[in-house]
Amino acid sequence: MNNTSWKVGSGLFINLWHDSWCGEPLYHSLNIQQNVLRWLPTKVCDINHDQKWLIPNHLDLLFPNLKNIVQKVILPVEPLEDQLCWNHVSSGMLTLKDAYEFKRLQLPNLSWTKTVWCKDVPPSRSLLVWRLMHDKIPTDEKLMERGCSLPSLCSLCLSCSENTFHLFFECSFAFTLWCWLTSVLDFSILKKFNVTIHPPKAPDIKEVIWHPPIGLWLKCNTDGASNNLTASCGGIFRNSNSEFICGFVDNIGHNSAYIVELCGAMRAIEIAASQN
Numbered sequence: 001m002n003n004t005s006w007k008v009g010s011g012l013f014i015n016l017w018h019d020s021w022c023g024e025p026l027y028h029s030l031n032i033q034q035n036v037l038r039w040l041p042t043k044v045c046d047i048n049h050d051q052k053w054l055i056p057n058h059l060d061l062l063f064p065n066l067k068n069i070v071q072k073v074i075l076p077v078e079p080l081e082d083q084l085c086w087n088h089v090s091s092g093m094l095t096l097k098d099a100y101e102f103k104r105l106q107l108p109n110l111s112w113t114k115t116v117w118c119k120d121v122p123p124s125r126s127l128l129v130w131r132l133m134h135d136k137i138p139t140d141e142k143l144m145e146r147g148c149s150l151p152s153l154c155s156l157c158l159s160c161s162e163n164t165f166h167l168f169f170e171c172s173f174a175f176t177l178w179c180w181l182t183s184v185l186d187f188s189i190l191k192k193f194n195v196t197i198h199p200p201k202a203p204d205i206k207e208v209i210w211h212p213p214i215g216l217w218l219k220c221n222t223d224g225a226s227n228n229l230t231a232s233c234g235g236i237f238r239n240s241n242s243e244f245i246c247g248f249v250d251n252i253g254h255n256s257a258y259i260v261e262l263c264g265a266m267r268a269i270e271i272a273a274s275q276n
């Protein structure tokens, strides 16, 4: 009720002391104690008659300033209903748009919102990122914070309890995904979200001599890797000028290094055949 005030009609519905109808509530401006109020008339209609102010003598004696405050409020010529008005618009009418604008202004301006809520991103994805940025993803951790007692395990890596930070930044699955995304998007979107990726250092790096293909040929190099949880393969196609033509990555689930190497080679052949 802080943002509303009453426009006095009959005064039947307005609390004389607690409602805002003549500026700040009278109990406050006249500094009236609560235990005194219960002996006093309660409605604005108790101090007007025939569309004129008529303050009872005992109130006038108790609060000499009351008359001055009250007489600043002009009563309608005809008896009308009391009207509750929204203070922030001249008409006093509260529309859904006004309410939205009023609440929206209370929120801080966030730099990332235009990146998330744009026409190029499906609304469901925007909502997911919005929830992530506000730490509102319904993970096991959030359920536990609300008092649900449950065992928690990340269903992607099966090695850690499920919480937002783990799911999006710490999990080996997420890590692979971020690495792939950064290679595709050249870090531009992640930089906007201030996400930094720290890829693990390769345990051993061996230099090899790579020869480009001749003439109009393309060369494809493939590789695969596996651990005890997952296996992935990938490959890149380059032309005789060593220029990148296209590439691929595939996650093939739990498999051996031999199988994943084979999958990489087969995928490269499939792509070559489809582009022929």
Ligand SMILES: [Zn+2]
Binding pocket: 154, 155, 156, 157, 158, 159, 160, 166, 167, 170, 171, 172, 173
């Ligand atoms: Zn995980």
